[in-house]
Amino acid sequence: MSVQNKKLSPDQQESLLSVLEKRFENNMNRHKNIKWDQVLSKLKNNPKKLWTLDEMERTEGEPDVVAYDEKTNEYIFFDCSAESPKGRRSLCYDHEALEKRKENKPKDSVLNLASEMGLKILNEEEYRELQKLGKFDTKTSSWIATPDTIRKLGGAIFADFRYDTIFIYHNGAESYYAARGFRGSVRV
Template identity: 65%
Template sequence: MNNSSKKLSSKEVEELLSVLKDRFEKNRNRHEGMEWSNVLARLETHIEKLWTLNEMEETGGEPDVVGYDNQTSEYIFYDCSEESPKGRRSLCYDQEALESRKQHKPKDSAVNMAAAMGIELLTEEQYRELQRLEKFDLKTSSWVQTPAAIRKLGGAVFCDRRYNHVFLYHNGADSYYAARGFRGSLRV
């Protein structure tokens, strides 16, 4: 599917912007010093990104602004749902892992789903940045971008928060669990 067919109706745009504005205002700690009017102006300039934000929202990610890149003038959105997004769980890591499963294949992989949505999996560093804002994934876990050397050996990494600490773990890339999903990022 190309990006030109990934458009929202004017009603969907209005509803999404209302949800994003409300979340932005209720969670000022995630973006201190930023103003919604500036975020809105950027979104209106890059209207094509609204489809992706809507996909993040529809799968339970609750996207919100967590940063601003001064060099590119982009706002950075992360999935800020309390737990790993419900609509993105029970996924193995990537296409290679999905193909390697002979039985009981999951519906998709985290990397495939993220790409289809137009987002990137959080890196370990981004995940830790998110956890500095609030406490996330107290009952679930989230796949994060896996270093090539680990992936080459069949593994993949994920993170969660337990005992008031953020942990990085490993698993076979073909594994999947009902409580493991992924969080993504989008630059607008």
């Protein structure tokens, strides 16, 4: 079933909206000059995006509003869990990498799962923007969108925050680790 056809029940919607509102109110530093009632109006008119946000929440990403894009009139949500989302770890980078593994295959890949959830994984610029809002991935790391030039050579990149510094580094795309997941974004 595609993301297009997935919807939450009215009770699930209310529960999710309550969680998102509380997180919004508790983290005003992430979204200065944005009003919850405006975000709420957009959310209520986008059941597909609500489903995606629920998937982010279900996998422990703790989605929150981090920006408003005036050009597109969209609110931008990022996974804001302190560490890489627990429900999205131990994944290789993409389907090609998953197919290359002959033994000990992970259950899925980052790009497959992100697509199923209706997410876009954070790129390096977005990851750096996230780190301006707090300290994230101080004990874990997160795969980030990998440029084609790196991916064609078999690699993929990830990021973390150590020693008060954002580190961007590489691994083979087929590798996976219990402490590495991915962070996503969704526009509403």
